[in-house]
Amino acid sequence: MLASTPAHAHIRMMDAGFFEGLMHPVAGIDHLMAMLSVGIISARLGGKYVWSIPACFMLAMICGAGFAAIGVRLILSEFAIALSVFILGIAIFTSYKPAIIIGVIGTCFFGIFHGYAHGSELPRLTNPGLFVSGFLVGTAAIHLVGVLLGKLAERKVTMKEYLNYAGAAFAGIGGYLVTEYIPLLMLTYR
Template identity: 30%
Template structure:
């Protein structure tokens, strides 16, 4: 009984989180590491996508365990640099929303894909996430500690997703992992219409 309640708590709380929990409010007090770290943690869209990427990496196994999160982090940093440089990247909010929907669906369906395709797809999504981090950082902010903050937060969120995946796999509850993916996708739908 206790285990099933815990398995439902996280997905349900993600779905019920208000759209105001999105990280892209446009109003950030950004000066360094702590605000950079809190930016990905402060929005349901970022949290859901990054946790889903970690869970999906575990589902795929093998080299995906490092390649999927690694591609996400590398491309997110590239996106952050594009945002800081003032480059224009169209449809970033749509890309972020799609990252939640698609990664959640991939976990729900336990889809396995070639490593190069998986890493590339996650990289495109990460470019959008990183771009927003860079754009929303005021010019007066210190870019290095802020960037270090959002990179470390992303790594932590991937690690949380991977830990969830490993624990659920060890408990032999693939169904719970798939339900978590479905809940992430539902959370993305809620964010999209909220």
């Protein structure tokens, strides 16, 4: 897993439909960890934020996918995805509960880049609507698993410790992915 290369969630099939879209968020470990993290953090925030934070992420993903579909170029999108894994992992590890406005803005910011990565495949697909539907359902399912894990951790102290360890692992993997992009950034923006 640590030896994998960036952009490992991206498909290359022309006739991808709902199932390929469904599997797209699961295929890339960076997307999977970030979406699980959003669910876990929203469960820790509790109340109406359990569902509104993941909903914000998904709406931002739709915007990001739309940007990609109309040809808007977001620079550093893969770097932002790796950074999201790192920051969300730290938030889980430290049991950090952000102020709601920070949680919403951060979620939307990272959601745009995740959606952009998914949406960058749209112009080459024959069934973009089915693909988008699939990746939204896949994302919602991953958020749901994260929420369930977060809620379970509220009831069991040992489960909370395991989630904190998972957060440390997410942060470590995210940190590794971020460092993969630093030499690229240095060469690109000299």
